[in-house]
Amino acid sequence: AEQPLILGIETSCDETGVGLVRGTTLLANAVASSVDEHVRFGGVVPEVASRAHLQAIVPTLERALTEAEVTLDDVDAIAVTAGPGLAGALMVGVSAAKSLALALDKPLYGVNHLVGHVAAEQLENGPLTEPVVALLVSGGHTEILHVTEIATAAEMLGQTLDDAAGEAFDKVARLIGLKYPGGPHIQRAAAEGDPAAIRFPRGLTSQRDMSRHRYDFSFSGLKTAVARWVETAEREGRTVPVPDVAAAFQEAVADVLTHKAVLACTERGVRTMVLAGGVAANARIRDLTRERCAAAGIELRQPRLSLCTDNGAMIAALGAAVVEHGLPPSSLDFATDSSL
Ligand code: KG4
Ligand code: ZN
Numbered sequence: 001a002e003q004p005l006i007l008g009i010e011t012s013c014d015e016t017g018v019g020l021v022r023g024t025t026l027l028a029n030a031v032a033s034s035v036d037e038h039v040r041f042g043g044v045v046p047e048v049a050s051r052a053h054l055q056a057i058v059p060t061l062e063r064a065l066t067e068a069e070v071t072l073d074d075v076d077a078i079a080v081t082a083g084p085g086l087a088g089a090l091m092v093g094v095s096a097a098k099s100l101a102l103a104l105d106k107p108l109y110g111v112n113h114l115v116g117h118v119a120a121e122q123l124e125n126g127p128l129t130e131p132v133v134a135l136l137v138s139g140g141h142t143e144i145l146h147v148t149e150i151a152t153a154a155e156m157l158g159q160t161l162d163d164a165a166g167e168a169f170d171k172v173a174r175l176i177g178l179k180y181p182g183g184p185h186i187q188r189a190a191a192e193g194d195p196a197a198i199r200f201p202r203g204l205t206s207q208r209d210m211s212r213h214r215y216d217f218s219f220s221g222l223k224t225a226v227a228r229w230v231e232t233a234e235r236e237g238r239t240v241p242v243p244d245v246a247a248a249f250q251e252a253v254a255d256v257l258t259h260k261a262v263l264a265c266t267e268r269g270v271r272t273m274v275l276a277g278g279v280a281a282n283a284r285i286r287d288l289t290r291e292r293c294a295a296a297g298i299e300l301r302q303p304r305l306s307l308c309t310d311n312g313a314m315i316a317a318l319g320a321a322v323v324e325h326g327l328p329p330s331s332l333d334f335a336t337d338s339s340l
Pocket of ligand 2: 113117138141277309310
């Protein structure tokens with residue numbers, strides 16, 4: 001028999017995503033982004049994001065149905081991001097999902113956004129063999145997850161104590177006169193620079209920090225170090241070597257992210273790593289992860305960029321795993337949880 005058709009809805013940050021999936025087969029992945037509306041603010045503005053979700057949710061749903069060549073009547077179950085994310089943004093997706101579940105009389109599953117990033121990988125390269133360690137790096141979050149069962153069991157080993165990795169790229173880009181979102185601009189500038197020209201600090205890697213915050217990250221000290229370096233150069237009347245600063249900053253981020261993720265694998269005896277999130281688009285982060293995983297005998301799995309950034313298909317993929325596992329649906333009065 002054909003596997004159930006799962007509709008996934010994602011509105012935790014600035015992407016409105018609706019996806020359709022059967023098992024680990026991707027049928028549609030429609031995304032509308034409000035990133036352009038946040039450019040002039042230099043970061044995601046929650047109220048602006050919520051309003052954009054409200055405008056985009058139905059058209060994005062219609063695009064997904066068209067792409068998959070199905071109708072709402074074909075949908076067997078609905079999955080939606082319950083958290084973590086921006087409270088007002090989550091509410092738009094959850095309200096839409098509850099309305100659909102009620103109107104279609106289909107089961108609804110509120111799921112975890114972070115685990116959804118891991119489930120998305122299965123749409124690219126087929127079923128994952130757990131356990132896996134996931135390094136999730138985006139503009140909104142930075143975590144290391146230990147997933148022992150995608151549908152039921154994930155533990156957060158560590159997370160950022162301050163800025164997300166993407167946020168650090170965005171803030172440093174601003175400091176050196178590059179545009180938002182900073183990641184792609186820093187990567188482009190860094191290609192012309194020398195990563196060894198400046199040594200920027202690697203947050204939470206001292207022996208003392210490693211005992212208390214082994215898998216956690218901190219990027220605020222790095223951002224401050226870049227700011228101070230730029231200020232000093234300007235005070236002394238030197239032109240700021242933007243490519244070198246970008247390359248040295250990017251190297252510091254890549255080094256600490258990949259070091260801790262590989263460490264989590266080796267210390268937990270995990271042989272598979274999933275790399276996802278918008279920052280996983282970064283070529284240096286990808287290369288260093290691949291290199292260090294290969295050296296440690298870890299298989300690296302990474303979906304294409306459209307499945308790496310926030311999207312509805314990843315939520316549908318997790319919904320499919322939850323349905324297959326026979327877990328009970330969420331009740332229609334469940335709340336969102338910004339810090340799930
Ligand atoms: O997952 P994502 O698309 O969405 C949100 O988190 O909302 O991630 C966006 C983040 C931004 O901070 C952006 O600067 C960063 O990902 N980013 C990159 C690159 N492309 C996007 N960071 C580093 N290098 C890149 N090539
Ligand atoms: Zn995300």
